[in-house]
Amino acid sequence: MMKYEELIENFSWTETRRQVVGDPDGVFNLAIEICDKWADDPNRIAVYWEDEAGKEEVWTYKKLKEKTNQMANALKSMGIKKGDRVAGLLGKDMELVVTIIATLKIGAVYVPLFTAFGPDALMYRLGDVKANLLVTNKEQVRKLDDQNYSFEILLVDGLTSNGESFWEFVESFSIDYEVENTLAIEPAIIQYTSGTTGLPKGAITKQQSGYSLYPYYKFAMHIEEDDVFFGGADLGWSYGLGPCTLAPLSLGAKTVIYKGPFEPERVFQVLDKYQVTNFAYAPTAYRMMMATGIETMRKYNIKVKKFNSAGEPLDGEVVRFFEEHFGRAIYDHYGATEIGMIVNNYNILDMEIKPGSMGLPIPGFNVALLDEEGNNVQKGEVGQIALDTSDGLTHFAGYWNNTEKLQEKMLGNWFLSGDLAKQDEDGYFWFQGRADDVITSAGYRIGPTEVEASLNEHPAVLEAAVVGKPDELKGEIVKAFVVLNETHTPSDELKEELSLFVKHNLSKHQYPREIEFLEAFPKTQSGKTQRYLLKKREYEKQQ
Structure with a gap:
């Protein structure tokens, strides 16, 4: 395996361009990258889906392409067009995955919502983004009973005005659809960030995110075509939607989607059943898995070769435990909705894992630690993590209808993360908290x-x-x-x-x-x- 220095030296955006169908400087549609480009092989599996009751489905990329084409035609029949906003308020349902990809295919913008949101949180986001359509279910739509809204609603467990179920409605349309020629810089997703202060902001992700986020997917998570990937984060959050769902699909891997509450032993069962090789979950989940004890773990045949973690710093005890009992450390990653995952431990490398460290800056981008004047701090000193946006490579296209908030986050060409870190003598980053938590x-x-x-x-x-x-x-x-x-x-x-x-x-x-x-x-x-x-x-x- 190569070293980090070799990864940085050998990285090429030209080579990355060869991995995508679209043109990062021209026409680029994310739906083609995560679905259609893999669908020529009728046997290539895209998703193993299962719920807590044991219901199972297997989706090939070919089936996913056909169903999302039908859904795209269905959305067009409802008057949804390029640039409109389609929100999804569902759990880990295949109806949601189909909705997301279909929305991208017609050039509309997908808006993820979390099912634990209450009425106020939902209405703020739906109102701020001026949603045209909400795809949800009967349980969730009750939250809007006393609300005034103008967007349409499509229930995945209800009937249309013609008395059709969701799938009857969708499957009444053609399996052929010509994907919209969106530009790489046009919006694909608007993800509302859960900041610690102030109202949530709609962070816009460009269509070309399948290109700009490729270094993270390929090098840090090290997703390969023959992987069976399982990520636990909810699709209502940026990590659940991007790295845990769109990432494995964009690299043609098999993806496990489990719809059910988090239970450590159930996770072990899923890892065993599908022979998962690449796994991503939050530190809290890893701690709870460790707490079940080694005797519980030994009941299952775990084949994971790559462990990924993100969301908060991972304490050393958990890292050492997994390394001891699974022969593989957990690789911790750092990022944010706006900047992507820009400091990581890289599963593709033969690198030293320092428990508690975020790792090293990602290839292809300029990442720095800055003081309040925008100067680089010395190693060992605390600075704010910042991403250089001058080359236009970032997937982030600003905040929805909120240019003032974007300006607050910029220092020249640097986007300020709001997170503090310091570097050790080997260049590893160590998270030090939020800028306002110092x-x-x-x-x-x-x-x-x-x-x-x-x-x-x-x-x-x-x-x-x-x-x-x-x-x-x-x-x-x-x-x-x-x-x-x-x-x-x-x-x-x-x-x-x-x-x-x-x-x-x-x-x-x-x-x-x-x-x-x-x-x-x-x-x-x-x-x-x-x-x-x-x-x-x-x-x-x-x-």
């Missing part, structure tokens, strides 16, 4: 993530969240909120033990001066801890 204490700038990672290494700690608490002398002190494992109970002695544990294992200026035990943390719909609410509470106490 703790300034006695002149030190302390990223909360490193302190949290240290606390998470203690056997008593289930979860940790660290914020800055106002302090007259130091400006702020480090305060930790801790959710304990069931085997431990809160006590002053344990608080002292945890503080000393961090002081010993991390540093004398980063350890928490104060610890508070909680039953649970406030979290976003996607499961991320909302530190800003904990910090807000501490500041309000001082008023």
Whole structure:
């Protein structure tokens, strides 16, 4: 296997162009890349679909092409045209996958929605994007009972005005469809970001994302045509839609889509049943899988050769556990909706995995750590992760009807991620928290993530969240909120033990001066801890 330096040196966008059908500088339709270009082989499997009740379906790329062509014709019959916005509010249903690809085929823009959203969250997004059509089911549409809206609704488990079921309606149309000649720079997806403050913003993904995101799919996830890929994230989120669904399809792999609640042993069953070789899930899922114990794992024949993780830093204990018991470390990745996955550990490489590290910058892009003036920081210093957009290669085309928000995120040609990191002597990035989560204490700038990672290494700690608490002398002190494992109970002695544990294992200026035990943390719909609410509470106490 090659080394990272060789990957960077040998990378070529010219070679990447050979992997796509469309022209990244001209006509490019994402639907062709993720479906149609693989459909000539009638036996090539695209999706193994299964739900928690055990219902199973096998979809070839040929079947997927035909059904999405029929759906594209159906959408056109409903008056949906190029540039219109089609929203999907479903779980991991094949009706949703078909809707997404069909929407792209007609040049309309797909808007993912998460089924855990309530009425306010849904109506804000649907209203902001001026949706033309919502594809959903009876359970979800009840959330809109008392709402005023002008978009059409198509139920996948209901009847049309002609008394047809969803599939009867779709299958009444031709299996032939000429895909719209969209330009590479035209919008394909509008994904609303779940920021910690302010209203969500609609991040626009270009049609050519199948080209610009290829280095991540190929090198970090290392998806190959003969892989059986299984990704756990929901299609309502950017990682679930892109890397976990569109990525394996764009590389012609077999994709497992499991519709059911997350249960660690059920995941092991799916990995065994479909002989999954490439797997992606969030750190919380990996921790829960580890917690089932090695005896449970040994009941299953796990063939995974590539483990991927994203969403939050992965603690070293989990990485080492998987390396010991599966012969393969979990490869942690970092990114965001707007910038893609730009700092990674690369499954394609023979590289050292440093547990807790985000990895190294992605080939083909210029990634830097910047100070507030836009200067590169020195190795070992904390800076904001930024992506150079001057070459136009990024898949991101700004925010929907919100140029002001885009300007706030730009520093010259640099798009600022809002995330802080530092590089070690080998160039590896280490996540330090959000830019607005930085703790300034006695002149030190302390990223909360490193302190949290240290606390998470203690056997008593289930979860940790660290914020800055106002302090007259130091400006702020480090305060930790801790959710304990069931085997431990809160006590002053344990608080002292945890503080000393961090002081010993991390540093004398980063350890928490104060610890508070909680039953649970406030979290976003996607499961991320909302530190800003904990910090807000501490500041309000001082008023």
